[in-house]
Amino acid sequence: MSGHLEKFEKSLSEKYSRNVVIVCQDMPNKYVALAVHVAAKGINRELPMEKIVGRIVEACTRAKGHSHWNCITAPRFGFDVSYAEEYMLQFKIDNHSFLLFRTKEKCGNGEED
Incomplete structure (x- = not known):
């Protein structure tokens, strides 16, 4: 793991008082x-996971300016998905x-790839 990623994870973990792992x-x-x-905000507020997932998708749609976002959550899972680069x-x-x-x-609706 790169030092930059370790520092980033540590800063996120400290900021939200949670164990964050990328x-x-x-x-x-x-x-x-x-x-x-x-x-983290949703977990801290003890929101249902469905609501947290919805808020993550909504936030990314607003921030990035386009849709087609998906979010999956579970205690553990494996995956093989096709996704847009970055x-x-x-x-x-x-x-x-x-x-x-x-x-x-x-x-x-005029969205860019």
């Missing part, structure tokens, strides 16, 4: 931080695992 990242750090922020993140907060990605589908 498992796999193909996304700029500012969007990783956004997803972790939304998830639009995938797998992370853990304590015992919650998250997979966030944007599909490669053709965009509508």
Whole structure:
């Protein structure tokens, strides 16, 4: 693991008083931080996981300006998904695992790939 990633994880863990682990990242750090922020805030408020997932997808849609976002959460899981380059993140907060990605589908409504 690179020193930069370790520092990034440590800063996120300290910020939210949670154990944050970035498992796999193909996304700029500012969007990783956004997803972790939304998830940690929901966990801290003890929101249902369905609501947390919805908020993560909504936040990414607003921040990145396009849809086709998907988020999966479970205690543990494996995956093999096709995603748009620079639009995938797998992370853990304590015992919650998250997979966030944007599909490669053709965009509508004037969205750019």
